[in-house]
Amino acid sequence: MSASSASVEAFSNADPSKVWTVRELAEWIGIGGLGPLFVGGPQTVADLLEEWVEETDVDGFNLAYAVTHETFSDIVTYLVPELQRRGVYKRDYAPGTLREKLFSGSAPAAQSCRPPERWERVEVPGLRIVDDELWLSVKTRRAAMRLAIGKALPRHTLGGGNRNCLNEAHRPCFLLSGLLRCGCCHGPYAIIGRDPYACSTRKQKGTCYNRLTITRQAVEARVLDRLKERLLAPDLVAAFVKAFREETKRQREALRAEQAQRERKAAELDRKIAAIFRAIEDGLYEPAMKTSPCRTQRGA
Numbered sequence: 001m002s003a004s005s006a007s008v009e010a011f012s013n014a015d016p017s018k019v020w021t022v023r024e025l026a027e028w029i030g031i032g033g034l035g036p037l038f039v040g041g042p043q044t045v046a047d048l049l050e051e052w053v054e055e056t057d058v059d060g061f062n063l064a065y066a067v068t069h070e071t072f073s074d075i076v077t078y079l080v081p082e083l084q085r086r087g088v089y090k091r092d093y094a095p096g097t098l099r100e101k102l103f104s105g106s107a108p109a110a111q112s113c114r115p116p117e118r119w120e121r122v123e124v125p126g127l128r129i130v131d132d133e134l135w136l137s138v139k140t141r142r143a144a145m146r147l148a149i150g151k152a153l154p155r156h157t158l159g160g161g162n163r164n165c166l167n168e169a170h171r172p173c174f175l176l177s178g179l180l181r182c183g184c185c186h187g188p189y190a191i192i193g194r195d196p197y198a199c200s201t202r203k204q205k206g207t208c209y210n211r212l213t214i215t216r217q218a219v220e221a222r223v224l225d226r227l228k229e230r231l232l233a234p235d236l237v238a239a240f241v242k243a244f245r246e247e248t249k250r251q252r253e254a255l256r257a258e259q260a261q262r263e264r265k266a267a268e269l270d271r272k273i274a275a276i277f278r279a280i281e282d283g284l285y286e287p288a289m290k291t292s293p294c295r296t297q298r299g300a
Contacts, residue, residue, distance in 0.1 A: 046086065173191075183210070187200055
C-alpha cells in the first residue's frame with residue numbers, strides 16, 4: 001500500500017460519512033499539513049485556540065507553516081499580541097535558570113568557579129568510556145594526521161594547487177586506493193568521477209597520453225581473482241600447512257615443557273614441607289623453619 005493510499009484510508013476511517021480521494025486529500029493537506037486549519041484574523045484564530053484549550057485541556061500547539069517563513073512572522077506579529085492582550089500568552093520569561101525552572105525548589109548554582117589549583121581530580125575507572133589502549137591509539141592517529149597535513153601544506157601552498165591537505169591524512173577509501181600506477185607515465189591511477197580509475201597525471205597536468213579508464217569494480221575483481229589463484233596454488237597451500245603444523249607442534253611442546261617445570265617445582269615444595277613436618281615431629285624445630293615455607297612459596 002502506498003503512502004497516499006494509506007492516508008486516504010486513514011481519513012476515510014476517521015470520517016465514514018465522506019469518501020476521500022487523493023486529490024481531495026492533497027487539497028486538504030496542501031496548507032498546514034494533516035492537522036486542523038484555522039483561517040481568519042488574529043481575533044478569530046485566538047478564539048479557536050482558546051476554545052480548544054477549554055474543551056480538550058491541551059498543553060500547547062504545534063504550528064505548521066503554509067509559507068516559509070512568512071507564516072511564523074505573521075503569528076509573531078499578529079496572533080501573539082492578541083493572545084498576550086487576553087492574558088493567555090506570557091510577555092516575559094520567568095526569572096531563574098533552566099535548572100531552577102525544571103526543578104522547582106532547587107538552590108541556584110554558584111556563579112563562581114574554583115581556580116584550577118583547587119580542583120580535585122579523582123580516577124573513576126568505572127566511568128571510563130574507552131580503555132587506555134584505544135585512547136592512545138586515537139591520539140597516535142591524530143598525531144600522524146597532523147604530521148601528514150603539516151608536510152602537505154607547504155607543498156600545496158607553494159605549488160599553487162587547490163587540493164585539500166586533509167586528503168593526505170585520510171585513510172584509503174577503496175581497496176586499491178594509492179596502489180595503482182599508469183603504465184605510460186607511472187603516475188598514480190585514481191578515481192575520477194564516481195567509479196572509473198584514470199591517470200591522474202593526464203587529468204591534472206595533461207602530460208600523459210593515456211586515456212584508458214577502468215571501473216573500480218572491474219580492477220578490484222581482476223586483482224582479487226589473481227591473488228586467489230596465486231595464494232591457492234598447491235605449493236603455497238602445502239607450505240602453509242607445513243608451517244602451521246610446525247608452529248602448532250612448537251607451541252604444544254612449549255606448553256608441555258612449562259607444565260613439566262611447574263610439576264617439578266610443586267614436587268620440590270612438597271618435599272620441603274614434608275621435611276619440615278618430620279623435623280617438628282622429631283623435636284628438631286628451629287625458628288628459621290618458620291619462614292622457610294613462605295620463602296619457598298614466594299620463590300615459586
